[in-house]
Amino acid sequence: MRRLSLLALSAAAAGLVSAPLLADDHGKHRHDDGHVPMYAEDLLDAYYAKLEKRIDLPVAPANVSLAPDATITRLAFGSCNHQSRSQHMWAQIAATNPDLFLFIGDNNYGDSGWNGDAALTSLRMAYQQQAETPELTDFRTKVPMMITWDDHDYGANDAGANFAFRKWSETLFETFWGSSKEVQSRPGIYESRTFGEDGKVTQVIMxxxxxxxxxxxxxxxTPERPPLGPYVPSRDASKTVLGEAQWKWLEQELAKPADLRILVSSIQVITDAHNYESWEALPMQREKLYGMLAGREDSGLVMLSGDRHAGGIYADTPEAAGGEKLWELTSSSLNYSFSSTERNTAREPDPKRLTDFISEENFGLVDIDWAAKTFTMSMRGSEGEVRVSETVSW
Structure with a gap:
């Protein structure tokens, strides 16, 4: 556990520090538990209140809305979009005519060039650049969006609750994307919405x-660093992915009636094939998730994820899920690919991945056939071509 001195906080507020500052390891927000001591992020509240009055925060281009009674037949999603790279994928996604687009994390790389300042200036500038991006502006006039974040648009690589500036990051996110009053009323940015009626209800859980x-x-x-990530699974029961309040909320959401549920996690859920960030790193939390999904009100289910700068279709039948076959489509990235599919597939063998590990630029689609009660997961390339596809009945 690390607490910050007032001197360190003053330096942070003045933008004089050059490394991330950490709060309590448990990362508790005082709105979750009024008995939590005042740590670094709480001491920064007054600074942020003044900062918000002094500067204009970026706001995303206006977005069309999707009516709650609209039936979704095609949903698109994507992740890993660097604000300074080509934005050509927006036109490719729009050309598929999705009813809704889910932006599921690393929506910009605001941590690039961050010098540790508490004002998160590089993140604010990344949002400003997005606000002035004509391709995104045009896309948002055509396609409704729902958004969650991952580490690079949260504030720091692989950061979690210990990120001392997370409340300011939340303010930037909610202001830019125009988060609902419900999201703004609580710590974190999790959200759920339902669309459709009369046996065609889609619930989207972000x-x-x-x-x-x-x-x-x-x-x-070790001198030889592992090629597939630095983390090892922990069975520490005190560790969490979602936090107590979000877990309770998720259980309530899964109890609501829906015909098909889309569950979005910025990090991968099913795979055990790597040691980067994933739900595998906290297996007890993954088992809890599986158990909660097994107890949901009857519905179809597909999980969507990103983060990896590559993607594919995954399936597993975990014991904790009560024998149900679970499906996950990972799509990443929109404009920030690192390798080739051939190299990535060979580098990360995975019995739970049913396809090649597609590394070139891509976005994901979920097509819903309400009459047949099937959904089709597919991944499209940078020219709109189908890279992988799988149809599932529910």
Whole structure:
């Protein structure tokens, strides 16, 4: 546990520090528990209140809305979009005519060039650049959006609840994307909405896997760093992905009637094939998630994820899910690919991944056939071509 001195906080507020400052390891927000001592982020409240009055915060281009009674037949999603790289994928996504687009994390890379200042200037500038991006402006006039974040648009690589500036990051996010009053009323940015009626109800659940998440356990240092990530699974029962309040909220949401549920996690859920961030790093939390999904009000289910700068279709039948076959489509990235599909697939063998590990630029689609009660997961490339596809009955 690290607490900050007033001197350190003053330096942070003045933008004089050059490294992230950490709050309590448990990352508790005082709105969650009034008995939590005042840590770094609470001492910064007064600074942020003044900062918000002094500067104009970026706001996203206006977005069309989707009526609650609208029936969704095609949903698109994507992740990992660097604000300074080509924005050509917006036109490709729009060309598929989705009813809704889910922006599921690393929506910008606001941590690029961050010098540790408490004002998160680089993140604010990333949002400002997005506000002035003509491709995004045009897209938002055509396609309704729902948004959650991942680490790079949260504030720091792999950051969780220990990120001392998370409340300011939340303010930037909610202001830019125009979050609902419900989201703004509580810590974190998790959200759920339902669309459609008469046996065609789609529930979209956007999780927040950042604001409350405990630190992950790192493997011991060796001169030869592992090629597939630094983290090891922890069965520490005190660690959390979603935090107590969000877990209770999720249970309530899963009890609501719906015909098909879309569950969005910015990080991957099913895979065990790597040691980067994923639900595998906190297996007890994943088992809790599976158990909660098994107890949901009867409905179809598909999970969507991003983060990896590559993607594919995953399936598993975990014991904790009561024998149900669970499906996950990972799509990443929109404009920030690192490798080739051939190299990525060979580098990360995975019995739970049913496809190649697509590394080139991509976005995901979920097509719903209400008459047949099927959904089709597919991934499209940078020219709109189908890379992988799988149809599932529910």
């Amino acid at each position: 999780l927040d896997t950042r604001f409350f998440r405990s630190d992950l356990d790192r493997m011991e240092y």
